[in-house]
Amino acid sequence: MEVVRPEFLPDPGRSREEMEALQREIAGVASFADDLGFDPSDAALDATPDEQTGLDAADAPVIVGVDQAFRDDESVSAAVAIRDGAVVESAEGRAPLEIPYIPGLLAFREGGAIVDALESLSVAPDALVLDGSGRIHFRQAGIATHVGVLFDVPAVGVAKNLLCGTPREPLADPLPAGTRVPIDADDSMDAPAGTVVGYAFQSRQYPNPEKRHVNPLYVSSGHRASAETAVDLVAATCAGYKLPEPTRLADAYADELK
DNA sequence: GCGACAG
DNA sequence: ATCTTGTCGC
Numbered sequence: 452m453e454v455v456r457p458e459f460l461p462d463p464g465r466s467r468e469e470m471e472a473l474q475r476e477i478a479g480v481a482s483f484a485d486d487l488g489f490d491p492s493d494a495a496l497d498a499t500p501d502e503q504t505g506l507d508a509a510d511a512p513v514i515v516g517v518d519q520a521f522r523d524d525e526s527v528s529a530a531v532a533i534r535d536g537a538v539v540e541s542a543e544g545r546a547p548l549e550i551p552y553i554p555g556l557l558a559f560r561e562g563g564a565i566v567d568a569l570e571s572l573s574v575a576p577d578a579l580v581l582d583g584s585g586r587i588h589f590r591q592a593g594i595a596t597h598v599g600v601l602f603d604v605p606a607v608g609v610a611k612n613l614l615c616g617t618p619r620e621p622l623a624d625p626l627p628a629g630t631r632v633p634i635d636a637d638d639s640m641d642a643p644a645g646t647v648v649g650y651a652f653q654s655r656q657y658p659n660p661e662k663r664h665v666n667p668l669y670v671s672s673g674h675r676a677s678a679e680t681a682v683d684l685v686a687a688t689c690a691g692y693k694l695p696e697p698t699r700l701a702d703a704y705a706d707e708l709k
Numbered sequence: 710g711c712g713a714c715a716g
Numbered sequence: 717a718t719c720t721t722g723t724c725g726c
Contacts, residue, residue, distance in 0.1 A: 519716075521717060552717075554714035561716070561717095583715045593715070614715045639713085663725055669715085 455603045461562030463549035470559050474592035481596050486675040487605050489577050491683035496536035496690050508535035512577035516697025519561050520705035524548050528564035529705035532574050533697050544568025555589050558597040579606040580697045584614050585673030587649040590641050595673025606673030607681040613669045615639050616648050625660030626653040650682045654689045
């Protein structure tokens with residue numbers, strides 16, 4: 452695929468102020484409304500052809516999971532494309548690590564490798580699933596938003612920890628599988644207070660949560676999807692594990708490359 | 710000054 | 717994210 456907004460490429464050499472200004476600009480052109488072009492349920496891994504309503508495996512949407520691993524002074528990005536639960540293509544990208552990890556500026560540290568990987572992908576993704584936040588970000592432009600806007604493709608962010616925002620209800624330790632708790636914007640964010648910027652989503656849970664439990668995922672829209680649809684897509688691509696399959700596969704491939 | 714923060 | 721074995725619970 453190809454970058455369609457090169458002016459938004461994450462340049463690690465910019466000053467912090469310039470990076471933040473770019474993120475506000477990106478948030479301005481990002482869309483947090485549904486514009487997927489497919490039904491999230493059709494992204495289910497077990498989308499077996501159904502004579503009545505199902506679609507052919509060849510017509511199922513292509514979901515691309517993206518994740519990074521680090522080796523010495525370089526970032527290695529892995530992009531794994533899945534269609535109907537099967538891997539149709541894998542790509543890798545690399546870029547030198549030029550800046551340290553700074554909360555809120557993750558895209559400027561890892562974005563280069565991600566762009567490198569996605570540019571070498573020959574299939575056209577119907578949606579991207581990235582590790583990190585989308586709209587759950589101080590300036591509503593997390594790494595999922597940044598990458599989604601760069602390529603103008605639907606994107607969702609899946610994080611294991613909450614960067615900012617406030618769960619509408621306190622997150623009980625063992626949340627039942629399937630639970631969705633809205634994440635409201637707080638004072639640290641640009642979004643108007645009360646805006647639902649994402650969801651805490653319990654993708655799976657152990658049989659006896661009282662003894663051992665799984666923490667929820669923090670899902671947010673990156674681009675061209677609503678917060679609800681972002682969760683629907685993640686829920687459809689989970690296969691019994693905490694992380695959605697596209698992410699798990701990209702994670703494993705990135706480690707393999709490293 | 711203190712707190713708080715994806716990967 | 718990464719450094720790392722066993723161990724607990726399912």
